Each structure stands twice: as structure tokens, then as C-alpha cells.
Amino acid sequence: MAEMQVDLVAVERKVWSGTAEFVFARTSVGEIGILPRHEPLIAQLVDAGMVRIDPSDGESVRVAVFGGFLSMDGEKLTILAEEAELGDQIDVSAAQQDRDRADTDDAAGRAAKARAEARLAAAGQAAE
Known part of the structure; x- marks a missing residue:
């Protein structure tokens, strides 16, 4: 089966x-879904989203990412995120509380809710 090198890097x-x-x-x-030997591209990630990586060996890795870019050169995919958090390291109850507390009447509240939902998606929790 074809493989590609993937590096997901956050600022820190x-x-x-x-x-x-x-x-x-x-x-x-x-x-976007990216397979090995995908055509070269550069894309901007959404402000709050989830990236799923299907490794060559093992289970899928889900990561909450907040801003950044990805770059594919055909052999290697690099994901440069402003912030990122592995799904298995997310405090689900805290993310649920953040989502429930978010005031969606303003942009800051909508952004907070989107961040919480991205964290929950990465943790494998279905949106309510």
C-alpha cells in the first residue's frame, strides 16, 4: 500500500x-482527503477543525487544529498549525462545558464554541 510522510507541527x-x-x-x-502522491498543494486550515490521520500501522489519529496551513509536495504532507491538541489528550468534560457556556451572540462566543466542538470531534465525541 502507498504511504506518505506526514508531519503535524504546532508553533510550540x-x-x-x-x-x-x-x-x-x-x-x-x-x-480535503489526501492520499500518497497527491498533486502538490498549499491550503489554509479552518480556524477550528479536526485533522484525521490514518497511519500505515495502527488506529486513526485525530487532532484538533486551530488555524494554520498544510502543504503537500507529492511525497510529504506537512501540517503547520497555530495550535494543535491530540484527541486522546483532550479533557472531554472541559470541552463540553466550554461548548455549553459559549455565548453565540458574538464572534468571540461563536469562535469559542467552534474550538470546543473541534476538540470534541478530535476526542471522538459526536456533536449534540
Whole structure:
């Protein structure tokens, strides 16, 4: 099976690195699925979204990402996020509280709710 090198890096640290068969991400122009040998591209990530990496060996890795870009050169996919959090490290109850407390009457509240929902998606929690 074909593989590609994937590096997901946040400003403060490398979040995940390895070989993968597929990556799903939400960009500013829509959702994208990337397979090995995908045509070269650069895309802006949504402000609050979830990236799913299907490694060559093992279970899918879900990551909440907040802003940034991805770049594919055909052999290697690099995801540069402003912030990122692995799904298995997310405090689900705190994210649910953040979502429930968010005041969607203003832009800051809508952004807070979107961040909480991205964290819940990465943690494998269905939206309510």
C-alpha cells in the first residue's frame, strides 16, 4: 500500500510524525482527503477543525487544529498549525462545558464554541 510522510507541527511542538495512507482536513475552501502522491498543494486550515490521520500501522489519529496551513509536495504532507491538541489528550468534560457556556451572540462566543466542538470531534465525541 502507498504511504506518505506526514508531519503535524504546532508553533510550540511537533504533535505527530510518521507514515500514513490517508489524511482528512478541513480547509478554508472545503474538506480535503489526501492520499500518497497527491498533486502538490498549499491550503489554509479552518480556524477550528479536526485533522484525521490514518497511519500505515495502527488506529486513526485525530487532532484538533486551530488555524494554520498544510502543504503537500507529492511525497510529504506537512501540517503547520497555530495550535494543535491530540484527541486522546483532550479533557472531554472541559470541552463540553466550554461548548455549553459559549455565548453565540458574538464572534468571540461563536469562535469559542467552534474550538470546543473541534476538540470534541478530535476526542471522538459526536456533536449534540
